[in-house]
Amino acid sequence: MKRLVKFLTAITLLLNVPLTAQITIGQYTLARIAAPTLRASIGAGGFTGAFLGSVGGVAFKEAAQPVPGFSAQSIVLEYAPQYPDGRRVSAIVDGQPVQVNLYDWQLRPIVRFAQSNEHAVFTLFGRLTDQRQQAEVLDNGGRVVNYHPAFENTLLGLRMLQVDNLVASSKGNDLAVDLPREHNCYLLGPGEPSPDIANNRAALARYRNAVKASLAEDAADFRSYVIGDSGREVRFDVERGSLEISGQPGYYFWRYNGDDPAVQQRVLSSVRTRIRLAKNTARQSQGAGFNENSWLAAQVVEALRHIDGEPASPWMALTLQSWDTKRLNDALENARLEQAMTQPAYRKIQPRSELSQFVNARIELVRSINPIVWDAATTVMRYSAFFRYCKENNPSAWQDFVARVGAIQIRPSVMTPTVLQLASATGSDRSPFRQ
Numbered sequence: 001m002k003r004l005v006k007f008l009t010a011i012t013l014l015l016n017v018p019l020t021a022q023i024t025i026g027q028y029t030l031a032r033i034a035a036p037t038l039r040a041s042i043g044a045g046g047f048t049g050a051f052l053g054s055v056g057g058v059a060f061k062e063a064a065q066p067v068p069g070f071s072a073q074s075i076v077l078e079y080a081p082q083y084p085d086g087r088r089v090s091a092i093v094d095g096q097p098v099q100v101n102l103y104d105w106q107l108r109p110i111v112r113f114a115q116s117n118e119h120a121v122f123t124l125f126g127r128l129t130d131q132r133q134q135a136e137v138l139d140n141g142g143r144v145v146n147y148h149p150a151f152e153n154t155l156l157g158l159r160m161l162q163v164d165n166l167v168a169s170s171k172g173n174d175l176a177v178d179l180p181r182e183h184n185c186y187l188l189g190p191g192e193p194s195p196d197i198a199n200n201r202a203a204l205a206r207y208r209n210a211v212k213a214s215l216a217e218d219a220a221d222f223r224s225y226v227i228g229d230s231g232r233e234v235r236f237d238v239e240r241g242s243l244e245i246s247g248q249p250g251y252y253f254w255r256y257n258g259d260d261p262a263v264q265q266r267v268l269s270s271v272r273t274r275i276r277l278a279k280n281t282a283r284q285s286q287g288a289g290f291n292e293n294s295w296l297a298a299q300v301v302e303a304l305r306h307i308d309g310e311p312a313s314p315w316m317a318l319t320l321q322s323w324d325t326k327r328l329n330d331a332l333e334n335a336r337l338e339q340a341m342t343q344p345a346y347r348k349i350q351p352r353s354e355l356s357q358f359v360n361a362r363i364e365l366v367r368s369i370n371p372i373v374w375d376a377a378t379t380v381m382r383y384s385a386f387f388r389y390c391k392e393n394n395p396s397a398w399q400d401f402v403a404r405v406g407a408i409q410i411r412p413s414v415m416t417p418t419v420l421q422l423a424s425a426t427g428s429d430r431s432p433f434r435q
Contacts, residue, residue, distance in 0.1 A: 023182050023415060025162070026174025030417030033137075034129040038146040040120040046230065049349050052254055056224045057123035058160050058377065060113075063392060064234040064245060064385035075390050077401040079107075081408075085190055091243055091390075099242040102383060105155050105189045105410045110380055112150035114387035115402050119228075121148050121380065122160040126418060135308075142421040155189050157416040159376035163227060166369045167207065167251075167359070171422055176369055177201050180414075187414055192372055203368035210365065211358070219354045223255035227377065234385040245382040248367075249374075250360040258346025264337065267346070271336045275299075275329070296328035297321060303335035307342070 023030040040055045066072065076092040077100070089100035089107060102110070113121070126146035128134035134144055151157035158180050165175035177200035180187045186194060211220050227249050234247035257263060278299075283290045297320040304312045320328065340346070359366060367374040391398040 023158075023180050023187070023417060024423065025180050026178040027171050027423055028174055029421050029423045030180070030415075031419045031421065032415050032417050033133060033419050035144070035146055035418040036127060036129060037149040037152060038120050038123055038126070039118050039148070040123075041117060042119045042230075047226065047252065047254075047349075049347065051120075052224065052226065052349060053347070054125055055120045055123045056125060056226050057164050058121040059119045059226055059228040060121060060249075060381045060384050061119035062229045062232070062234055062385050063388035064236050064247075064382070065389070067235045067237040067246075070237050075394060076397045077387075077390055079401065079404045079408075093238060097241075098238050101242065102379075103190045104408050105412070106376075106379055106383070108405055108408045108410050109150045109154045109156045110383045111387060111402055111405045113148060113380070114384045114391060116148070116150065118148060121151060122146070122157070122164055124164055128418060137419050137421070140421070142419055145418055145420065147416055151416065153414060153416050154410065155187060155412060155414050156376060156380060158187065158414060159373050160380070161416070161420075162370065162373045163249075163377040166204075166366060166373065167225075173201065173204055175420075176204055179370075179372060182414070187412060188372075189412065195370070195372055199368070200370050203365065207362075207365050207369060210362065211355075215355060215358060218261070219352070221255060221259070222253040222352045222355060223259050225251050225253045225356075227251055229381050229385065232381075234382055236386050236389070243386070245386055247378075247382055247385070248363050249377050249381050250363065251356055251366075253352035253355045253359070255350050255352060256341075256346060257348040257350050258341045259350075263346065264341070267340050268333065268337050271333055271340060275332060275336065293321075293323075293325055293328055296325065296332055297323070300328065300332050300335055303332065303339055306339055307335065 038055070040051060040059075042051060042059060042061045072093045074092075074094055078090050078092060080088050080090070086101065086103045087099070088104065089102050091098045091100055123146050124143055126144040128137070128144055137144055145161060147157050147160070151160055162175060162179070168176070170176060177195075177197055179195045188194065229247070229249060230252055232247055232250045234245065236243060236245045238244070258267075279292070279295065282295050283292075297317070300320055301312045301317055304316070320331075323331070387398075390401075
């Protein structure tokens, strides 16, 4: 549901938080403002409404399994810093060394993630430490994001931010097809090529055209999604002396039952009736002193207080005074509709199974939107699953490995942002994200 603040997108506003970022993605400025880390797990029963509604994003929880026909009695992981980066990790499988192809910038955060008991990697439903700053960012069309502690201030963390935006809308589709730059230079890890932005844009167009041509409008509708390993299989094997892991992330699309257009129209009709009756009652009781615009503005302010849990800002009250009757009435209808849709009756999870199945059958098409970003997410999924297997099957050897990896100083050193904001955040450019 879009917030009432979207009615303000025609008004020029300045973001009054200190966005002193050095990293950009296309037209987006990325800034770090104090924020909590993301700590959330997926229960044994799978996704809950609480997880989907407050976290969603990117999440991996599964442990890998050997491919059928392959078995290992013992796997001991080793890290040898004297070797070239990308060749420092090996697995001793039943006494035989096996190459593990991970660079240090990938290895340390993935090991830390697998060592933890949380599964959520990244969320676009983030929080800032200062709730007033958070409200200001959101009211100005920005986005607040949070990371699992293992991915904070790592290049993999930046990649997880973007994988969560591959099929979402963003200004110029920059968050999907581009990569972060610092001082106008791409931030790339060892082993990563430079991006091909033109090919990425073409791939995104192919993806959207495929969805539009193959699915009815309602079937393609969703509120959000999780990118993860739910329902996906991660397998490992040893081939020609190297560890081989298979499996790709997948999408779980969902919406609330209250997102159904037919449900919203039915509730909106009821909202309009109640507003009309309340307005007539106020007019009769106040007589000649009744001012429709003042009454509507007061009702909007009260509805916002219920939605946000705090009084509307003085700036909001002042702005409402300048609106005409129709705009105020539309604002009140939308606010009351949003207020109604927060009721539990309209917050039941509806899996968008047809859309999920369609997209997951075409994962290579999704990957082609930004191969660097998708491959980073695939690496996190595969190796965190493999490391969980090692942790479960040889806990003492795993702890020794974790201790050695913990001393790694990874490069490049990056800042993971907690705020995404258009560089010129004014007017209708303010609201590129689905809410």
